[in-house]
Amino acid sequence: MAESKHDPAVLKQAFGDSSERDPKAAQRAQTYMEMAGFVPPRVKTRLAVTGALDPAMLSLQEDARDHALSPACFDEKTTQLMVFGIMLGQLNDAAQMHGIAARRAGASWEELQAVINLCYLFRGVPAANRGADMLAAIAMREAEGAAQ
Numbered sequence: 001m002a003e004s005k006h007d008p009a010v011l012k013q014a015f016g017d018s019s020e021r022d023p024k025a026a027q028r029a030q031t032y033m034e035m036a037g038f039v040p041p042r043v044k045t046r047l048a049v050t051g052a053l054d055p056a057m058l059s060l061q062e063d064a065r066d067h068a069l070s071p072a073c074f075d076e077k078t079t080q081l082m083v084f085g086i087m088l089g090q091l092n093d094a095a096q097m098h099g100i101a102a103r104r105a106g107a108s109w110e111e112l113q114a115v116i117n118l119c120y121l122f123r124g125v126p127a128a129n130r131g132a133d134m135l136a137a138i139a140m141r142e143a144e145g146a147a148q
Helices: 008-015 025-036 041-053 055-068 076-089 095-104 109-123 125-147
Strands: none
Touching: 008 041, 025 041, 025 055, 025 095, 041 055, 076 095, 076 109, 076 125, 095 109, 095 125, 109 125
16 A cells, blocks of 8 residues: 655645544544554545545545445445455555455455456456455554554
Protein backbone atom coordinates (compact mmCIF):
# COMPACT_ATOMS: atom_id res chain seq x y z
CA MET A 1 0.00 0.00 0.00
CA ALA A 2 1.19 3.46 -0.81
CA GLU A 3 2.30 5.48 2.18
CA SER A 4 1.24 9.10 2.42
CA LYS A 5 4.06 11.61 2.13
CA HIS A 6 1.93 14.45 3.46
CA ASP A 7 2.68 16.10 6.76
CA PRO A 8 -0.59 16.46 8.71
CA ALA A 9 0.58 19.79 10.17
CA VAL A 10 1.15 21.21 6.67
CA LEU A 11 -2.26 19.99 5.53
CA LYS A 12 -3.89 21.55 8.57
CA GLN A 13 -2.12 24.86 7.97
CA ALA A 14 -2.93 24.89 4.25
CA PHE A 15 -6.52 23.67 4.34
CA GLY A 16 -7.69 24.12 7.92
CA ASP A 17 -8.64 21.64 10.60
CA SER A 18 -11.14 19.12 9.28
CA SER A 19 -12.29 18.28 12.81
CA GLU A 20 -13.46 21.88 13.22
CA ARG A 21 -15.58 21.71 10.03
CA ASP A 22 -16.69 18.09 10.20
CA PRO A 23 -18.29 16.98 13.47
CA LYS A 24 -18.02 13.34 12.33
CA ALA A 25 -14.26 13.46 11.61
CA ALA A 26 -13.24 11.05 14.37
CA GLN A 27 -16.14 8.71 13.60
CA ARG A 28 -15.15 8.60 9.92
CA ALA A 29 -11.63 7.46 10.75
CA GLN A 30 -13.03 4.92 13.21
CA THR A 31 -14.98 3.09 10.48
CA TYR A 32 -11.67 2.36 8.72
CA MET A 33 -10.10 1.27 11.99
CA GLU A 34 -12.95 -1.18 12.56
CA MET A 35 -12.76 -2.53 9.01
CA ALA A 36 -9.00 -2.83 8.51
CA GLY A 37 -7.35 -1.97 11.82
CA PHE A 38 -5.83 1.23 10.42
CA VAL A 39 -6.71 4.24 8.30
CA PRO A 40 -5.03 3.94 4.88
CA PRO A 41 -2.69 6.87 4.13
CA ARG A 42 -4.59 8.20 1.12
CA VAL A 43 -7.84 7.97 3.07
CA LYS A 44 -6.23 9.96 5.91
CA THR A 45 -5.29 12.62 3.39
CA ARG A 46 -8.79 12.71 1.87
CA LEU A 47 -10.38 12.94 5.31
CA ALA A 48 -8.07 15.83 6.21
CA VAL A 49 -8.20 17.76 2.92
CA THR A 50 -11.77 17.21 1.75
CA GLY A 51 -13.00 17.29 5.34
CA ALA A 52 -11.53 20.77 5.71
CA LEU A 53 -12.41 22.14 2.27
CA ASP A 54 -15.76 20.49 1.55
CA PRO A 55 -17.13 18.53 4.50
CA ALA A 56 -20.51 18.12 2.77
CA MET A 57 -18.83 16.28 -0.12
CA LEU A 58 -16.83 14.15 2.28
CA SER A 59 -20.07 13.25 4.04
CA LEU A 60 -21.63 12.20 0.71
CA GLN A 61 -18.57 10.11 -0.16
CA GLU A 62 -18.47 8.38 3.21
CA ASP A 63 -22.24 7.79 3.31
CA ALA A 64 -22.09 6.14 -0.14
CA ARG A 65 -19.08 4.07 0.96
CA ASP A 66 -20.79 2.96 4.17
CA HIS A 67 -23.96 2.05 2.28
CA ALA A 68 -22.15 0.09 -0.45
CA LEU A 69 -19.90 -1.79 1.99
CA SER A 70 -22.78 -2.82 4.25
CA PRO A 71 -25.40 -4.50 2.05
CA ALA A 72 -28.03 -6.46 3.93
CA CYS A 73 -27.68 -9.39 1.53
CA PHE A 74 -23.93 -10.07 2.13
CA ASP A 75 -21.92 -10.61 5.25
CA GLU A 76 -18.80 -8.52 5.81
CA LYS A 77 -16.41 -11.29 4.75
CA THR A 78 -18.18 -11.81 1.42
CA THR A 79 -18.29 -8.07 0.76
CA GLN A 80 -14.59 -7.67 1.50
CA LEU A 81 -13.66 -10.66 -0.67
CA MET A 82 -15.63 -9.16 -3.56
CA VAL A 83 -14.05 -5.74 -3.13
CA PHE A 84 -10.60 -7.36 -2.92
CA GLY A 85 -11.29 -9.11 -6.23
CA ILE A 86 -12.70 -6.04 -7.95
CA MET A 87 -9.75 -3.90 -6.94
CA LEU A 88 -7.19 -6.61 -7.71
CA GLY A 89 -8.75 -6.98 -11.16
CA GLN A 90 -8.03 -3.28 -11.63
CA LEU A 91 -4.47 -3.85 -10.34
CA ASN A 92 -5.28 -1.27 -7.67
CA ASP A 93 -2.91 -1.37 -4.70
CA ALA A 94 -5.81 -0.55 -2.36
CA ALA A 95 -6.94 -4.16 -2.88
CA GLN A 96 -4.49 -5.09 -0.15
CA MET A 97 -6.44 -3.09 2.43
CA HIS A 98 -9.58 -5.03 1.52
CA GLY A 99 -7.62 -8.28 1.75
CA ILE A 100 -6.70 -7.25 5.29
CA ALA A 101 -10.33 -6.39 5.99
CA ALA A 102 -11.42 -9.77 4.57
CA ARG A 103 -8.98 -11.56 6.88
CA ARG A 104 -10.27 -9.55 9.85
CA ALA A 105 -13.80 -10.62 8.82
CA GLY A 106 -12.76 -14.29 8.84
CA ALA A 107 -11.56 -15.00 5.29
CA SER A 108 -9.06 -17.82 4.93
CA TRP A 109 -5.93 -17.75 2.80
CA GLU A 110 -7.63 -20.26 0.51
CA GLU A 111 -10.60 -17.93 -0.02
CA LEU A 112 -8.32 -15.02 -0.87
CA GLN A 113 -6.35 -17.25 -3.25
CA ALA A 114 -9.60 -18.34 -4.91
CA VAL A 115 -10.40 -14.67 -5.54
CA ILE A 116 -6.92 -14.19 -7.00
CA ASN A 117 -7.53 -17.20 -9.24
CA LEU A 118 -10.74 -15.62 -10.55
CA CYS A 119 -8.90 -12.37 -11.22
CA TYR A 120 -6.23 -14.32 -13.09
CA LEU A 121 -8.85 -15.60 -15.53
CA PHE A 122 -9.78 -12.08 -16.57
CA ARG A 123 -6.64 -10.03 -15.84
CA GLY A 124 -3.83 -12.57 -16.29
CA VAL A 125 -0.47 -13.05 -14.66
CA PRO A 126 -0.13 -9.44 -13.43
CA ALA A 127 -3.16 -9.97 -11.16
CA ALA A 128 -1.81 -13.32 -10.00
CA ASN A 129 1.58 -11.76 -9.23
CA ARG A 130 0.13 -8.75 -7.47
CA GLY A 131 -2.34 -10.90 -5.55
CA ALA A 132 0.37 -13.26 -4.30
CA ASP A 133 2.49 -10.27 -3.30
CA MET A 134 -0.46 -8.82 -1.38
CA LEU A 135 -1.11 -12.08 0.46
CA ALA A 136 2.56 -12.23 1.42
CA ALA A 137 2.41 -8.63 2.69
CA ILE A 138 -0.76 -9.37 4.66
CA ALA A 139 0.89 -12.46 6.19
CA MET A 140 3.91 -10.35 7.18
CA ARG A 141 1.63 -7.73 8.69
CA GLU A 142 -0.23 -10.38 10.68
CA ALA A 143 3.04 -11.92 11.87
CA GLU A 144 4.32 -8.52 12.98
CA GLY A 145 1.04 -7.86 14.80
CA ALA A 146 1.21 -11.23 16.55
CA ALA A 147 4.79 -10.56 17.63
CA GLN A 148 3.83 -7.31 19.33
